[in-house]
Structures are given as C-alpha cells and as structure tokens.
Amino acid sequence: MKIEGKTAIVTGGAQGIGEQFCRALVDHGANVIIADLKKQRGEDLCRELNKQYRSNRAKFIQCDVTSKADLQNTIHFAIKTFGRLDILCNNAGVTEIGNWEKAIEINFTSVIRGTKLAIEVMSTRNGGHGGVIINTASMGAIFPIMGGPVYSGTKFGVLGFSRSLSNLNASDGIRVNVICPAFVRTEMFEASIPNYIDSYGNDFQKKMKKHIVSPVLVARGMIQLVEDDTKNDAVMRVTGVRGIDYYKFQESKL
Numbered sequence: 001m002k003i004e005g006k007t008a009i010v011t012g013g014a015q016g017i018g019e020q021f022c023r024a025l026v027d028h029g030a031n032v033i034i035a036d037l038k039k040q041r042g043e044d045l046c047r048e049l050n051k052q053y054r055s056n057r058a059k060f061i062q063c064d065v066t067s068k069a070d071l072q073n074t075i076h077f078a079i080k081t082f083g084r085l086d087i088l089c090n091n092a093g094v095t096e097i098g099n100w101e102k103a104i105e106i107n108f109t110s111v112i113r114g115t116k117l118a119i120e121v122m123s124t125r126n127g128g129h130g131g132v133i134i135n136t137a138s139m140g141a142i143f144p145i146m147g148g149p150v151y152s153g154t155k156f157g158v159l160g161f162s163r164s165l166s167n168l169n170a171s172d173g174i175r176v177n178v179i180c181p182a183f184v185r186t187e188m189f190e191a192s193i194p195n196y197i198d199s200y201g202n203d204f205q206k207k208m209k210k211h212i213v214s215p216v217l218v219a220r221g222m223i224q225l226v227e228d229d230t231k232n233d234a235v236m237r238v239t240g241v242r243g244i245d246y247y248k249f250q251e252s253k254l
C-alpha cells in the first residue's frame with residue numbers, strides 16, 4: 001500500500017513504540033490519529049508533528065481501548081476527519097504487574113474489538129477501500145516470558161487471533177499482520193526490569209543487552225508490513241540478534 005494520503009489509527013500512540021509508529025506514518029505522508037489514554041503526551045506529540053511537517057495530518061483523540069464506545073468513536077473520528085480508514089495499529093499494551101485481568105482486557109480483548117470494528121468500515125464488501133491491520137504482539141508470543149505468564153498468554157492470543165484472519169485478504173481486501181519485538185527500551189520495559197530480575201536472575205540486564213531493539217526499528221518494520229502488499233498473515237520479528245525478519249510457522253494441513 002502506498003502510505004501517502006492514507007489514514008491510520010495508532011492505539012497507544014502517545015509514547016514508546018506507538019509514538020514511533022505515528023512519527024513514521026506521518027513521515028510517509030499519512031494522516032494519523034493518535035489514540036491514547038494520555039492526553040497531554042498525545043496532544044504534545046500531535047502539535048509537534050503538525051509543526052514539523054507544516055500540516056494538520058496528525059490528530060489526537062483520548063481513547064481507552066477497553067471501552068467499546070471509545071474505539072467506535074475513534075474510528076468515526078478518523079472517517080469524519082479524513083474521509084477514510086486504511087491502517088489500524090492495535091498497539092496499546094500493558095504488563096500484568098498489579099492487575100492481570102486488566103492486561104487481558106487491554107492486550108487481547110481490545111485488539112479483538114478494535115480489529116472487528118475496523119473490519120466493518122474497511123471491508124470492500126461494505127463499500128470500504130480495504131486496508132491493513134497491524135497487531136503488536138511480542139517475542140513473548142513465540143517464547144514464554146518467565147515472570148509475565150499472563151502477558152505472554154495475551155500475546156500468544158494476539159498472534160493466534162490475527163493469523164486466523166488470513167482469509168480476510170481475499171474476501172474483504174484487508175491484510176492482517178503481527179509484529180513481534182524483543183525488548184524495546186520504553187517506559188513499559190523499564191518498569192518491567194525488577195520483575196525480569198526476579199525471574200531470570202541478577203545478571204538479567206547483562207544477558208538481555210543483545211536482545212534490545214530501538215522503537216524506531218520496530219516502526220521501520222511496521223512501515224514495511226504496510227507498504228508490502230504481499231504481506232498477509234505475516235509474523236514479523238524485530239530482534240536484537242536478527243533485526244527485522246519473518247517467523248515461519250508450520251503450514252496448516254487443512
């Protein structure tokens with residue numbers, strides 16, 4: 001898909017990986033809705049991007065992805081403001097520290113809901129233009145994460161859910177892909193370090209150094225998934241040891 005002139009929604013877009021998604025999409029000429037709980041950070045990013053690109057292509061909307069009404073409102077806002085929706089990045093996520101039930105809601109249930117709502121407006125069967133959905137999973141969707149079993153479970157869920165929609169490309173013109181970063185230096189990662197040390201030992205920080213990637217590289221991967229029309233049902237890894245590559249699962253025999 002040529003990104004210029006298209007419209008994207010990025011959940012969790014105010015900081016971390018989502019912020020870099022927004023920056024990269026605006027840089028490639030997209031209209032971007034930054035959808036996040038964090039009003040101040042989202043508005044600041046929006047203002048900065050519009051100033052930098054001398055445009056009005058970035059918009060912020062306060063959105064709690066666990067609220068169906070907020071998600072619907074975000075999609076309506078994108079269509080009302082820019083006339084279409086082409087790209088959805090279901091990226092908002094949290095660790096399970098303090099509230100594992102909430103982590104399931106944010107990391108998994110909201111990804112399902114966001115995907116379903118976007119399909120309704122993107123589908124060529126409903127008069128939409130088709131589009132691309134990129135769901136942020138994690139290398140913790142391929143490997144277990146000691147100290148983060150619920151988090152890892154939600155990411156396995158995102159992977160299985162997303163891959164099970166591979167037929168949408170043929171029927172509705174929508175490609176669904178997953179991005180699986182290893183450790184990314186963001187607020188989430190910093191907050192998780194004590195948890196990791198508990199599970200992996202005191203030398204965790206030394207061991208994981210080679211597995212750290214920058215959020216900018218994750219955003220480069222996302223752009224590749226959006227631009228390359230051959231990518232459907234793709235599981236992109238973004239890791240310190242391999243950079244950007246694709247994980248191959250066994251083919252289904254069905």
Ligand SMILES: NC(=O)C1=CN([C@@H]2O[C@H](COP(=O)(O)OP(=O)(O)OC[C@H]3O[C@@H](n4cnc5c(N)ncnc54)[C@H](O)[C@@H]3O)[C@@H](O)[C@H]2O)C=CC1
Nearest residue numbers: 012015016017037064065091092093138183184186187188
């Ligand atoms: N940081 C890491 O090492 C890795 C992160 N990931 C995934 O990448 C995604 C982004 O994570 P980071 O940027 O690292 O985290 P972060 O904590 O820096 O940013 C997450 C953003 O999501 C927003 N958010 C949280 N709950 C929300 C809700 N209910 N509604 C709307 N927005 C909400 C936050 O306000 C924040 O702006 C998550 O899905 C995470 O699981 C995947 C692999 C590695």
Ligand SMILES: CCCCCC(=O)/C=C/C=C\C/C=C\C/C=C\CCCC(=O)O
Nearest residue numbers: 095138139140143148151182183192239
């Ligand atoms: C519970 C906190 C979650 C923090 C964010 C996150 O999703 C991080 C995941 C990173 C990796 C998890 C999986 C296994 C850990 C081991 C190595 C990672 C990379 C291995 C590789 O082959 O590149």
